Amino acid sequence: xxxxxxxxxxxxxxxxxxxxxxxxxxxxxxxxxxxxxxxxxxxxxxxxxxxxxxxxxxxxxxxxxxxxxxxxxxxxxxxxxxxxxxxxxxxxxxxxxxxxxxxxxxxxxxxxxxxxxxxxxxxxxxxxxxxxxxxxxxxxxxxxxxxxxxxxxxxxxxxxxxxxxxxxxxxxxxxxxxxxxxxxxxxxxxxxxxxxxxxxxxxxxxxxxxxxxxxxxxxxxxxxxxxxxxxxxxxxxxxxxxxxxxxxxxxxxxxxxxxxx
Amino acid sequence: xxxxxxxxxxxxxxxxxxxxxxxxxxxxxxxxxxxxxxxxxxxxxxxxxxxxxxxxxxxxxxxxxxxxxxxxxxxxxxxxxxxxxxxxxxxxxxxxxxxxxxxxxxxxxxxxxxxxxxxxxxxxxxxxxxxxxxxxxxxxxxxxxxxxxxxxxxxxxxxxxxxxxxxxxxxxxxxxxxxxxxxxxxxxxxxxxxxxxxxxxxxxxxxxxxxxxxxxxxxxxxxxxxxxxxxxxxxxxxxxxxxxxxxxxxxxxxxxxx
Numbered sequence: 253x254x255x256x257x258x259x260x261x262x263x264x265x266x267x268x269x270x271x272x273x274x275x276x277x278x279x280x281x282x283x284x285x286x287x288x289x290x291x292x293x294x295x296x297x298x299x300x301x302x303x304x305x306x307x308x309x310x311x312x313x314x315x316x317x318x319x320x321x322x323x324x325x326x327x328x329x330x331x332x333x334x335x336x337x338x339x340x341x342x343x344x345x346x347x348x349x350x351x352x353x354x355x356x357x358x359x360x361x362x363x364x365x366x367x368x369x370x371x372x373x374x375x376x377x378x379x380x381x382x383x384x385x386x387x388x389x390x391x392x393x394x395x396x397x398x399x400x401x402x403x404x405x406x407x408x409x410x411x412x413x414x415x416x417x418x419x420x421x422x423x424x425x426x427x428x429x430x431x432x433x434x435x436x437x438x439x440x441x442x443x444x445x446x447x448x449x450x451x452x453x454x455x456x457x458x459x460x461x462x463x464x465x466x467x468x469x470x471x472x473x474x475x476x477x478x479x480x481x482x483x484x485x486x487x488x489x490x491x492x493x494x495x496x497x498x499x500x501x502x503x504x505x506x507x508x509x510x511x512x513x
Numbered sequence: 514x515x516x517x518x519x520x521x522x523x524x525x526x527x528x529x530x531x532x533x534x535x536x537x538x539x540x541x542x543x544x545x546x547x548x549x550x551x552x553x554x555x556x557x558x559x560x561x562x563x564x565x566x567x568x569x570x571x572x573x574x575x576x577x578x579x580x581x582x583x584x585x586x587x588x589x590x591x592x593x594x595x596x597x598x599x600x601x602x603x604x605x606x607x608x609x610x611x612x613x614x615x616x617x618x619x620x621x622x623x624x625x626x627x628x629x630x631x632x633x634x635x636x637x638x639x640x641x642x643x644x645x646x647x648x649x650x651x652x653x654x655x656x657x658x659x660x661x662x663x664x665x666x667x668x669x670x671x672x673x674x675x676x677x678x679x680x681x682x683x684x685x686x687x688x689x690x691x692x693x694x695x696x697x698x699x700x701x702x703x704x705x706x707x708x709x710x711x712x713x714x715x716x717x718x719x720x721x722x723x724x725x726x727x728x729x730x731x732x733x734x735x736x737x738x739x740x741x742x743x744x745x746x747x748x749x750x751x752x753x754x755x756x757x758x759x760x761x762x763x764x765x766x767x768x769x770x771x
Contacts, residue, residue, distance in 0.1 A: 366527025
Protein backbone atom coordinates (compact mmCIF):
# COMPACT_ATOMS: atom_id res chain seq x y z
CA UNK A 253 0.00 0.00 0.00
CA UNK A 254 1.73 3.16 -1.20
CA UNK A 255 0.51 6.06 0.83
CA UNK A 256 3.56 8.22 0.32
CA UNK A 257 2.51 10.79 -2.22
CA UNK A 258 2.94 14.22 -3.68
CA UNK A 259 3.22 15.93 -0.29
CA UNK A 260 6.87 14.87 -0.05
CA UNK A 261 7.40 17.53 -2.66
CA UNK A 262 6.08 20.21 -0.31
CA UNK A 263 8.62 22.49 1.23
CA UNK A 264 9.63 21.27 4.67
CA UNK A 265 7.15 23.49 6.45
CA UNK A 266 5.68 22.19 9.67
CA UNK A 267 2.80 19.78 9.16
CA UNK A 268 0.78 21.83 11.65
CA UNK A 269 1.65 25.29 12.90
CA UNK A 270 -0.44 26.95 15.62
CA UNK A 271 0.50 30.46 16.70
CA UNK A 272 -1.05 32.24 19.68
CA UNK A 273 -4.53 30.80 19.17
CA UNK A 274 -7.27 31.92 21.55
CA UNK A 275 -10.96 31.05 21.47
CA UNK A 276 -13.80 32.06 23.76
CA UNK A 277 -17.35 30.72 23.89
CA UNK A 278 -19.05 33.53 25.76
CA UNK A 279 -17.45 33.66 29.21
CA UNK A 280 -15.70 30.30 28.70
CA UNK A 281 -12.13 30.51 27.47
CA UNK A 282 -11.71 27.30 25.46
CA UNK A 283 -8.18 28.10 24.24
CA UNK A 284 -5.78 30.63 25.73
CA UNK A 285 -2.78 31.73 23.65
CA UNK A 286 -1.90 28.25 22.41
CA UNK A 287 1.19 27.84 20.22
CA UNK A 288 2.41 24.54 18.85
CA UNK A 289 4.34 23.11 15.91
CA UNK A 290 4.06 19.53 14.72
CA UNK A 291 6.66 18.40 12.21
CA UNK A 292 6.00 16.30 9.12
CA UNK A 293 6.04 12.58 9.82
CA UNK A 294 5.43 12.89 13.57
CA UNK A 295 3.03 10.74 15.54
CA UNK A 296 1.78 13.35 17.97
CA UNK A 297 -0.50 13.02 20.98
CA UNK A 298 -2.84 15.76 22.15
CA UNK A 299 -4.02 14.86 25.63
CA UNK A 300 -6.12 16.47 28.29
CA UNK A 301 -9.24 16.00 30.38
CA UNK A 302 -12.70 16.64 28.98
CA UNK A 303 -13.20 20.33 28.26
CA UNK A 304 -9.47 21.04 28.02
CA UNK A 305 -9.83 22.43 24.48
CA UNK A 306 -8.61 19.51 22.35
CA UNK A 307 -11.65 19.30 20.10
CA UNK A 308 -11.80 23.10 19.78
CA UNK A 309 -8.18 23.13 18.65
CA UNK A 310 -8.85 20.36 16.12
CA UNK A 311 -11.96 22.17 14.89
CA UNK A 312 -9.92 25.34 14.31
CA UNK A 313 -7.40 23.36 12.25
CA UNK A 314 -10.25 21.80 10.26
CA UNK A 315 -11.94 25.15 9.63
CA UNK A 316 -15.04 24.17 11.62
CA UNK A 317 -14.35 26.85 14.24
CA UNK A 318 -12.79 30.27 13.74
CA UNK A 319 -10.18 31.38 16.27
CA UNK A 320 -10.70 34.73 18.00
CA UNK A 321 -6.95 35.40 17.87
CA UNK A 322 -3.91 33.81 16.29
CA UNK A 323 -3.18 31.79 13.18
CA UNK A 324 -3.05 28.14 12.23
CA UNK A 325 -1.72 26.45 9.13
CA UNK A 326 -1.56 22.94 7.67
CA UNK A 327 1.51 22.13 5.54
CA UNK A 328 2.17 25.87 5.30
CA UNK A 329 -1.38 26.81 4.17
CA UNK A 330 -3.34 29.12 6.47
CA UNK A 331 -6.59 27.41 7.50
CA UNK A 332 -8.62 30.57 6.80
CA UNK A 333 -6.99 32.49 3.95
CA UNK A 334 -5.84 29.36 2.05
CA UNK A 335 -8.57 27.03 3.23
CA UNK A 336 -8.62 24.93 0.07
CA UNK A 337 -4.93 23.93 0.31
CA UNK A 338 -5.18 23.50 4.08
CA UNK A 339 -8.24 21.22 3.89
CA UNK A 340 -6.78 19.16 1.03
CA UNK A 341 -3.78 18.46 3.25
CA UNK A 342 -5.87 17.41 6.23
CA UNK A 343 -7.97 14.35 7.03
CA UNK A 344 -10.04 14.44 10.19
CA UNK A 345 -11.66 11.48 11.91
CA UNK A 346 -14.38 13.10 14.01
CA UNK A 347 -15.11 12.03 17.55
CA UNK A 348 -18.85 11.53 16.99
CA UNK A 349 -20.04 8.44 15.11
CA UNK A 350 -21.76 10.38 12.31
CA UNK A 351 -22.92 9.04 8.95
CA UNK A 352 -25.37 9.75 6.14
CA UNK A 353 -28.17 7.17 6.31
CA UNK A 354 -29.12 7.57 2.64
CA UNK A 355 -26.00 5.98 1.18
CA UNK A 356 -23.86 2.85 1.04
CA UNK A 357 -20.25 2.67 2.19
CA UNK A 358 -18.95 2.98 -1.37
CA UNK A 359 -21.23 5.92 -2.16
CA UNK A 360 -20.17 7.63 1.05
CA UNK A 361 -16.50 7.34 0.09
CA UNK A 362 -17.11 8.34 -3.53
CA UNK A 363 -18.98 11.46 -2.41
CA UNK A 364 -16.28 12.35 0.08
CA UNK A 365 -13.66 12.01 -2.64
CA UNK A 366 -15.76 14.16 -4.96
CA UNK A 367 -16.18 16.91 -2.35
CA UNK A 368 -12.41 17.30 -2.53
CA UNK A 369 -12.66 17.58 -6.31
CA UNK A 370 -11.16 14.13 -6.93
CA UNK A 371 -13.05 12.08 -9.52
CA UNK A 372 -12.35 8.52 -10.70
CA UNK A 373 -10.83 7.59 -7.36
CA UNK A 374 -12.28 4.07 -7.21
CA UNK A 375 -8.95 2.23 -7.21
CA UNK A 376 -7.84 4.16 -4.15
CA UNK A 377 -11.22 3.74 -2.47
CA UNK A 378 -11.01 -0.03 -3.02
CA UNK A 379 -7.53 -0.06 -1.51
CA UNK A 380 -8.62 1.85 1.59
CA UNK A 381 -11.63 -0.42 2.05
CA UNK A 382 -9.44 -3.51 1.71
CA UNK A 383 -7.03 -2.17 4.34
CA UNK A 384 -9.87 -1.42 6.75
CA UNK A 385 -11.70 -4.73 6.11
CA UNK A 386 -14.65 -2.88 4.61
CA UNK A 387 -14.72 -4.56 1.20
CA UNK A 388 -17.50 -6.97 2.13
CA UNK A 389 -19.61 -4.03 3.33
CA UNK A 390 -18.97 -1.81 0.30
CA UNK A 391 -22.56 -1.99 -0.92
CA UNK A 392 -24.21 -2.05 2.50
CA UNK A 393 -26.19 0.95 3.65
CA UNK A 394 -24.45 2.91 6.39
CA UNK A 395 -27.43 2.36 8.70
CA UNK A 396 -26.89 -1.39 8.68
CA UNK A 397 -23.28 -1.25 9.94
CA UNK A 398 -22.16 -1.93 13.50
CA UNK A 399 -20.55 0.87 15.50
CA UNK A 400 -17.08 -0.51 14.83
CA UNK A 401 -17.70 -0.68 11.10
CA UNK A 402 -19.03 2.88 11.08
CA UNK A 403 -15.84 3.95 12.86
CA UNK A 404 -13.78 2.31 10.10
CA UNK A 405 -15.77 4.20 7.47
CA UNK A 406 -14.98 7.45 9.30
CA UNK A 407 -11.27 6.61 9.06
CA UNK A 408 -11.68 5.73 5.38
CA UNK A 409 -13.45 9.04 4.72
CA UNK A 410 -10.55 10.92 6.27
CA UNK A 411 -8.09 9.14 3.95
CA UNK A 412 -10.01 9.26 0.71
CA UNK A 413 -8.22 12.39 -0.56
CA UNK A 414 -4.82 11.06 0.54
CA UNK A 415 -4.03 13.82 3.05
CA UNK A 416 -0.49 14.11 4.42
CA UNK A 417 -1.83 15.10 7.85
CA UNK A 418 -4.42 13.02 9.70
CA UNK A 419 -6.12 14.00 12.94
CA UNK A 420 -7.93 11.34 14.91
CA UNK A 421 -10.21 12.70 17.62
CA UNK A 422 -10.70 9.86 20.12
CA UNK A 423 -10.99 7.23 17.38
CA UNK A 424 -11.16 4.26 19.74
CA UNK A 425 -13.87 5.54 22.09
CA UNK A 426 -16.36 2.69 22.50
CA UNK A 427 -14.43 0.39 20.17
CA UNK A 428 -13.72 -3.25 21.05
CA UNK A 429 -10.18 -4.49 21.66
CA UNK A 430 -9.80 -6.32 18.36
CA UNK A 431 -10.82 -3.33 16.24
CA UNK A 432 -8.70 -1.03 18.38
CA UNK A 433 -5.60 -3.10 17.73
CA UNK A 434 -6.22 -3.42 14.00
CA UNK A 435 -6.92 0.32 13.80
CA UNK A 436 -3.64 1.17 15.52
CA UNK A 437 -1.70 -1.19 13.26
CA UNK A 438 -3.20 0.55 10.27
CA UNK A 439 -2.57 4.06 11.62
CA UNK A 440 1.02 3.11 12.53
CA UNK A 441 1.55 1.93 8.97
CA UNK A 442 0.27 5.25 7.67
CA UNK A 443 2.76 7.02 9.92
CA UNK A 444 5.61 4.81 8.69
CA UNK A 445 4.59 5.67 5.15
CA UNK A 446 5.07 9.36 5.88
CA UNK A 447 1.73 10.63 7.19
CA UNK A 448 1.73 13.00 10.11
CA UNK A 449 -0.66 11.67 12.74
CA UNK A 450 -2.25 13.69 15.52
CA UNK A 451 -4.16 11.70 18.06
CA UNK A 452 -6.41 12.58 20.96
CA UNK A 453 -7.39 9.77 23.27
CA UNK A 454 -8.31 9.04 26.85
CA UNK A 455 -6.56 5.66 26.58
CA UNK A 456 -3.16 6.84 27.79
CA UNK A 457 -1.44 3.49 27.27
CA UNK A 458 -2.23 3.88 23.55
CA UNK A 459 -0.72 7.36 23.47
CA UNK A 460 2.36 6.11 25.32
CA UNK A 461 2.86 3.24 22.89
CA UNK A 462 2.26 5.23 19.70
CA UNK A 463 3.14 8.90 20.12
CA UNK A 464 6.65 10.23 19.73
CA UNK A 465 5.71 13.61 21.20
CA UNK A 466 2.84 14.70 23.40
CA UNK A 467 1.17 17.98 24.33
CA UNK A 468 -1.10 18.16 27.35
CA UNK A 469 -3.87 20.72 27.50
CA UNK A 470 -5.57 21.94 30.64
CA UNK A 471 -8.26 24.61 30.68
CA UNK A 472 -7.26 25.83 27.23
CA UNK A 473 -3.52 26.06 27.90
CA UNK A 474 -0.61 23.78 27.03
CA UNK A 475 0.79 22.62 30.36
CA UNK A 476 3.29 20.07 29.00
CA UNK A 477 4.98 19.57 25.63
CA UNK A 478 7.81 17.13 25.11
CA UNK A 479 8.79 13.77 23.74
CA UNK A 480 7.00 10.85 25.38
CA UNK A 481 10.32 9.56 26.74
CA UNK A 482 11.19 12.92 28.29
CA UNK A 483 7.75 13.30 29.85
CA UNK A 484 8.08 9.86 31.42
CA UNK A 485 11.54 10.54 32.77
CA UNK A 486 10.85 14.08 33.97
CA UNK A 487 7.40 13.72 35.48
CA UNK A 488 6.94 10.00 35.92
CA UNK A 489 9.27 9.69 38.86
CA UNK A 490 6.88 11.65 41.07
CA UNK A 491 4.65 8.63 41.37
CA UNK A 492 5.50 5.03 40.53
CA UNK A 493 3.50 1.87 40.59
CA UNK A 494 4.33 -1.09 42.79
CA UNK A 495 7.02 -2.39 40.43
CA UNK A 496 8.69 0.97 40.12
CA UNK A 497 7.65 1.38 36.51
CA UNK A 498 6.31 4.75 35.47
CA UNK A 499 3.59 5.09 32.88
CA UNK A 500 1.92 7.97 31.07
CA UNK A 501 -1.09 7.79 33.33
CA UNK A 502 1.13 8.75 36.32
CA UNK A 503 2.61 11.57 34.26
CA UNK A 504 -0.84 12.78 33.20
CA UNK A 505 -2.25 12.72 36.73
CA UNK A 506 0.77 14.55 38.12
CA UNK A 507 0.76 17.22 35.47
CA UNK A 508 -2.99 17.79 35.63
CA UNK A 509 -2.98 17.94 39.44
CA UNK A 510 -0.11 20.40 39.35
CA UNK A 511 2.28 18.15 41.30
CA UNK A 512 4.83 18.16 38.54
CA UNK A 513 4.77 21.86 37.71
CA UNK B 514 0.17 -0.13 -6.14
CA UNK B 515 1.44 3.17 -7.46
CA UNK B 516 -0.80 6.16 -6.91
CA UNK B 517 -0.80 8.81 -9.62
CA UNK B 518 -0.60 12.48 -8.51
CA UNK B 519 -4.00 13.82 -7.57
CA UNK B 520 -5.85 16.17 -9.88
CA UNK B 521 -8.09 18.47 -7.89
CA UNK B 522 -11.22 19.95 -9.39
CA UNK B 523 -14.25 21.53 -7.80
CA UNK B 524 -16.36 19.66 -5.27
CA UNK B 525 -19.49 21.37 -6.62
CA UNK B 526 -20.58 18.66 -9.13
CA UNK B 527 -20.35 15.95 -6.47
CA UNK B 528 -22.30 17.93 -3.90
CA UNK B 529 -24.97 18.62 -6.53
CA UNK B 530 -25.08 14.93 -7.49
CA UNK B 531 -25.33 13.89 -3.84
CA UNK B 532 -28.21 16.30 -3.18
CA UNK B 533 -30.09 15.02 -6.24
CA UNK B 534 -29.43 11.39 -5.35
CA UNK B 535 -30.64 12.02 -1.80
CA UNK B 536 -34.19 12.88 -2.93
CA UNK B 537 -34.11 10.39 -5.82
CA UNK B 538 -33.52 7.53 -3.34
CA UNK B 539 -36.81 8.38 -1.61
CA UNK B 540 -38.63 9.40 -4.79
CA UNK B 541 -41.95 7.96 -3.67
CA UNK B 542 -41.98 10.42 -0.81
CA UNK B 543 -40.29 13.37 -2.52
CA UNK B 544 -41.85 13.24 -6.00
CA UNK B 545 -44.83 10.87 -6.20
CA UNK B 546 -46.52 12.09 -2.98
CA UNK B 547 -46.62 15.81 -3.88
CA UNK B 548 -47.83 14.96 -7.39
CA UNK B 549 -50.70 12.95 -5.89
CA UNK B 550 -51.56 15.83 -3.51
CA UNK B 551 -51.75 18.29 -6.43
CA UNK B 552 -53.94 15.93 -8.45
CA UNK B 553 -56.33 15.63 -5.47
CA UNK B 554 -56.50 19.45 -5.24
CA UNK B 555 -57.36 19.59 -8.92
CA UNK B 556 -60.04 16.91 -8.69
CA UNK B 557 -61.74 18.46 -5.65
CA UNK B 558 -61.55 22.17 -6.52
CA UNK B 559 -62.07 21.49 -10.22
CA UNK B 560 -65.24 19.57 -9.44
CA UNK B 561 -66.63 22.06 -6.89
CA UNK B 562 -65.90 25.15 -8.97
CA UNK B 563 -66.55 23.71 -12.43
CA UNK B 564 -68.61 26.10 -14.55
CA UNK B 565 -66.75 29.24 -13.43
CA UNK B 566 -64.85 31.11 -16.10
CA UNK B 567 -61.51 32.77 -15.44
CA UNK B 568 -60.17 35.75 -17.41
CA UNK B 569 -63.50 35.56 -19.26
CA UNK B 570 -62.58 32.57 -21.42
CA UNK B 571 -60.77 29.80 -19.54
CA UNK B 572 -62.35 27.01 -17.50
CA UNK B 573 -61.54 27.00 -13.79
CA UNK B 574 -59.74 23.67 -14.14
CA UNK B 575 -57.51 25.04 -16.90
CA UNK B 576 -56.81 28.11 -14.73
CA UNK B 577 -55.99 25.97 -11.70
CA UNK B 578 -53.43 23.68 -13.36
CA UNK B 579 -50.56 26.20 -13.73
CA UNK B 580 -51.17 27.38 -10.16
CA UNK B 581 -50.95 23.85 -8.81
CA UNK B 582 -47.85 23.11 -10.89
CA UNK B 583 -46.11 26.21 -9.53
CA UNK B 584 -47.28 25.63 -5.95
CA UNK B 585 -45.89 22.07 -6.00
CA UNK B 586 -42.67 23.26 -7.59
CA UNK B 587 -42.16 25.99 -4.97
CA UNK B 588 -42.99 23.85 -1.94
CA UNK B 589 -40.73 21.01 -3.05
CA UNK B 590 -37.81 23.28 -3.86
CA UNK B 591 -38.10 24.62 -0.31
CA UNK B 592 -38.41 21.13 1.14
CA UNK B 593 -35.27 19.88 -0.64
CA UNK B 594 -32.77 22.32 0.83
CA UNK B 595 -34.43 22.71 4.21
CA UNK B 596 -34.87 18.98 4.91
CA UNK B 597 -31.40 18.11 3.68
CA UNK B 598 -29.74 20.73 5.87
CA UNK B 599 -31.73 20.09 9.03
CA UNK B 600 -31.18 16.33 8.73
CA UNK B 601 -27.46 16.79 8.15
CA UNK B 602 -27.21 19.19 11.07
CA UNK B 603 -29.19 17.04 13.49
CA UNK B 604 -27.38 13.81 12.57
CA UNK B 605 -24.03 15.61 12.39
CA UNK B 606 -23.03 14.40 8.93
CA UNK B 607 -22.86 17.96 7.58
CA UNK B 608 -19.32 17.92 8.97
CA UNK B 609 -18.19 15.93 5.91
CA UNK B 610 -19.19 18.79 3.61
CA UNK B 611 -17.77 21.41 5.96
CA UNK B 612 -14.38 19.63 6.10
CA UNK B 613 -14.09 19.73 2.30
CA UNK B 614 -12.46 22.57 0.38
CA UNK B 615 -15.78 23.93 -0.89
CA UNK B 616 -16.37 27.67 -1.06
CA UNK B 617 -19.66 29.19 0.11
CA UNK B 618 -20.58 29.85 -3.53
CA UNK B 619 -20.06 26.18 -4.50
CA UNK B 620 -22.08 25.09 -1.47
CA UNK B 621 -24.91 27.49 -2.36
CA UNK B 622 -24.96 26.61 -6.06
CA UNK B 623 -25.09 22.85 -5.43
CA UNK B 624 -27.94 23.03 -2.92
CA UNK B 625 -29.96 25.52 -4.97
CA UNK B 626 -29.60 23.68 -8.29
CA UNK B 627 -30.64 20.41 -6.61
CA UNK B 628 -33.70 22.23 -5.22
CA UNK B 629 -34.50 23.62 -8.67
CA UNK B 630 -34.17 20.14 -10.13
CA UNK B 631 -36.53 18.57 -7.60
CA UNK B 632 -39.01 21.44 -7.94
CA UNK B 633 -39.02 21.11 -11.73
CA UNK B 634 -39.35 17.30 -11.60
CA UNK B 635 -42.37 17.55 -9.26
CA UNK B 636 -43.88 20.44 -11.27
CA UNK B 637 -43.43 18.48 -14.49
CA UNK B 638 -45.04 15.44 -12.86
CA UNK B 639 -48.08 17.49 -11.81
CA UNK B 640 -48.27 19.04 -15.27
CA UNK B 641 -48.13 15.72 -17.12
CA UNK B 642 -50.72 14.03 -14.90
CA UNK B 643 -53.16 16.95 -15.02
CA UNK B 644 -52.66 17.84 -18.69
CA UNK B 645 -54.96 15.06 -19.86
CA UNK B 646 -57.76 16.34 -17.59
CA UNK B 647 -57.68 19.75 -19.24
CA UNK B 648 -55.13 20.21 -22.02
CA UNK B 649 -53.41 23.48 -21.19
CA UNK B 650 -52.47 26.33 -23.48
CA UNK B 651 -48.73 27.01 -23.70
CA UNK B 652 -48.65 30.57 -25.02
CA UNK B 653 -45.18 31.63 -23.91
CA UNK B 654 -42.96 28.67 -22.83
CA UNK B 655 -39.98 30.93 -22.13
CA UNK B 656 -41.95 32.82 -19.48
CA UNK B 657 -42.97 29.48 -17.97
CA UNK B 658 -39.36 28.29 -17.76
CA UNK B 659 -38.09 31.63 -16.45
CA UNK B 660 -40.59 31.84 -13.60
CA UNK B 661 -40.21 28.12 -12.82
CA UNK B 662 -36.44 28.48 -12.48
CA UNK B 663 -36.55 31.71 -10.49
CA UNK B 664 -39.37 30.50 -8.24
CA UNK B 665 -37.57 27.24 -7.44
CA UNK B 666 -34.26 29.06 -6.87
CA UNK B 667 -35.96 31.52 -4.49
CA UNK B 668 -37.67 28.77 -2.50
CA UNK B 669 -34.47 26.72 -2.53
CA UNK B 670 -32.67 29.73 -1.05
CA UNK B 671 -35.40 30.24 1.55
CA UNK B 672 -35.12 26.53 2.41
CA UNK B 673 -31.37 26.93 2.81
CA UNK B 674 -31.86 29.93 5.10
CA UNK B 675 -34.48 28.07 7.16
CA UNK B 676 -32.38 24.89 7.30
CA UNK B 677 -29.33 26.78 8.56
CA UNK B 678 -31.35 28.88 11.02
CA UNK B 679 -33.40 26.05 12.52
CA UNK B 680 -31.82 24.00 15.29
CA UNK B 681 -34.74 21.59 15.61
CA UNK B 682 -37.30 20.03 13.32
CA UNK B 683 -40.18 21.93 14.94
CA UNK B 684 -38.51 25.28 14.22
CA UNK B 685 -38.28 24.30 10.57
CA UNK B 686 -41.89 23.10 10.61
CA UNK B 687 -42.95 26.48 12.04
CA UNK B 688 -41.08 28.29 9.23
CA UNK B 689 -42.76 26.05 6.68
CA UNK B 690 -46.28 26.07 8.15
CA UNK B 691 -46.52 29.71 9.23
CA UNK B 692 -44.58 31.45 6.45
CA UNK B 693 -44.11 29.34 3.32
CA UNK B 694 -47.46 27.53 3.29
CA UNK B 695 -49.73 30.59 3.83
CA UNK B 696 -47.69 32.74 1.42
CA UNK B 697 -48.03 30.03 -1.25
CA UNK B 698 -51.71 29.25 -0.69
CA UNK B 699 -52.65 32.95 -0.63
CA UNK B 700 -50.66 33.86 -3.73
CA UNK B 701 -53.38 33.29 -6.30
CA UNK B 702 -52.96 29.58 -6.92
CA UNK B 703 -56.70 29.01 -6.58
CA UNK B 704 -58.05 32.41 -7.69
CA UNK B 705 -57.35 35.59 -9.59
CA UNK B 706 -56.70 38.43 -7.14
CA UNK B 707 -59.22 40.53 -9.11
CA UNK B 708 -61.90 38.37 -7.48
CA UNK B 709 -60.77 39.54 -4.01
CA UNK B 710 -62.09 42.57 -2.06
CA UNK B 711 -59.90 45.67 -2.71
CA UNK B 712 -58.16 45.51 0.67
CA UNK B 713 -57.06 41.90 0.10
CA UNK B 714 -55.90 42.78 -3.40
CA UNK B 715 -53.55 45.35 -1.84
CA UNK B 716 -52.31 42.79 0.70
CA UNK B 717 -51.69 40.27 -2.09
CA UNK B 718 -49.34 42.71 -3.79
CA UNK B 719 -47.02 42.48 -0.76
CA UNK B 720 -46.74 38.73 -1.20
CA UNK B 721 -43.75 37.93 -3.47
CA UNK B 722 -45.18 34.49 -4.19
CA UNK B 723 -48.09 36.17 -6.00
CA UNK B 724 -45.72 37.49 -8.68
CA UNK B 725 -44.14 34.06 -9.20
CA UNK B 726 -47.55 32.41 -9.73
CA UNK B 727 -48.96 35.23 -11.82
CA UNK B 728 -45.93 35.41 -14.10
CA UNK B 729 -45.86 31.62 -14.45
CA UNK B 730 -49.57 31.55 -15.35
CA UNK B 731 -49.00 34.29 -17.95
CA UNK B 732 -46.74 31.84 -19.79
CA UNK B 733 -49.69 29.46 -20.16
CA UNK B 734 -52.52 31.87 -21.04
CA UNK B 735 -50.91 35.11 -22.20
CA UNK B 736 -53.15 36.77 -19.59
CA UNK B 737 -52.27 37.72 -16.00
CA UNK B 738 -53.34 39.96 -13.13
CA UNK B 739 -50.37 42.28 -13.66
CA UNK B 740 -47.73 42.73 -16.37
CA UNK B 741 -45.29 39.78 -16.52
CA UNK B 742 -42.43 42.27 -16.83
CA UNK B 743 -43.41 43.81 -13.49
CA UNK B 744 -43.62 40.32 -11.98
CA UNK B 745 -40.21 39.43 -13.42
CA UNK B 746 -38.61 42.57 -11.98
CA UNK B 747 -40.05 41.92 -8.51
CA UNK B 748 -39.18 38.20 -8.58
CA UNK B 749 -35.63 38.99 -9.69
CA UNK B 750 -35.22 41.49 -6.85
CA UNK B 751 -36.54 38.92 -4.37
CA UNK B 752 -34.13 36.32 -5.77
CA UNK B 753 -31.18 38.69 -5.33
CA UNK B 754 -32.19 39.48 -1.74
CA UNK B 755 -32.70 35.87 -0.56
CA UNK B 756 -29.57 34.70 -2.40
CA UNK B 757 -27.51 37.45 -0.79
CA UNK B 758 -28.81 36.48 2.67
CA UNK B 759 -28.14 32.76 2.06
CA UNK B 760 -24.65 33.41 0.67
CA UNK B 761 -23.81 35.71 3.57
CA UNK B 762 -24.92 33.06 6.07
CA UNK B 763 -22.71 30.49 4.36
CA UNK B 764 -19.76 32.86 4.05
CA UNK B 765 -19.81 33.79 7.73
CA UNK B 766 -20.54 30.20 8.77
CA UNK B 767 -23.67 31.29 10.67
CA UNK B 768 -24.73 28.31 12.85
CA UNK B 769 -22.44 26.07 10.77
CA UNK B 770 -18.90 27.12 11.67
CA UNK B 771 -18.55 28.58 15.16
